[in-house]
Amino acid sequence: MSKLLAALIASLFASMAMAQASAPAATPAVTKAEAKADKADTKAATSESKADAKADEKVNKAEAKASKKKAEAHNDAMKDKSKAQAKVDKADADDKAKQAAKAEKTDAKADASEAKADVKADTKVAKAKADAHSDKTKAAIKTEKTKAEGQSDVDKAAAKN
Numbered sequence: 001m002s003k004l005l006a007a008l009i010a011s012l013f014a015s016m017a018m019a020q021a022s023a024p025a026a027t028p029a030v031t032k033a034e035a036k037a038d039k040a041d042t043k044a045a046t047s048e049s050k051a052d053a054k055a056d057e058k059v060n061k062a063e064a065k066a067s068k069k070k071a072e073a074h075n076d077a078m079k080d081k082s083k084a085q086a087k088v089d090k091a092d093a094d095d096k097a098k099q100a101a102k103a104e105k106t107d108a109k110a111d112a113s114e115a116k117a118d119v120k121a122d123t124k125v126a127k128a129k130a131d132a133h134s135d136k137t138k139a140a141i142k143t144e145k146t147k148a149e150g151q152s153d154v155d156k157a158a159a160k161n
Helices: 001-023 030-089 098-161
Strands: none
Touching: 001 098
């Protein structure tokens, strides 16, 4: 077992030595191109992370605004419903059925209005999320393009030698 282990370790060191020996020495032009590419990659990655953070912030603001709008719509609906119920409670025995019918109609209108406000708020959030996804994708593509251009420059510099 130990002979096998020793042979494996020896072959590992031998392959590492061959890999190092066969690698061409980097020329100043290649080194310069690699440094320039690394700098551009770092700048692009930073820009992408800023774009991602900005997009996420927009989505968070849209969600907060939608939540506020939904709460306001719900409160308005509850206020309308309670006013209608108060009229039913105050009504004489003769008018009670008529006021109850009006209250039901008011409840239905309030529910419809609340639902409409919820849909509108959810639509705005969905649009903000789609825009954020688009912005993030554009930033990622730009970063990948920068990396590819940098690698291309390094390859060109290496090919000249």
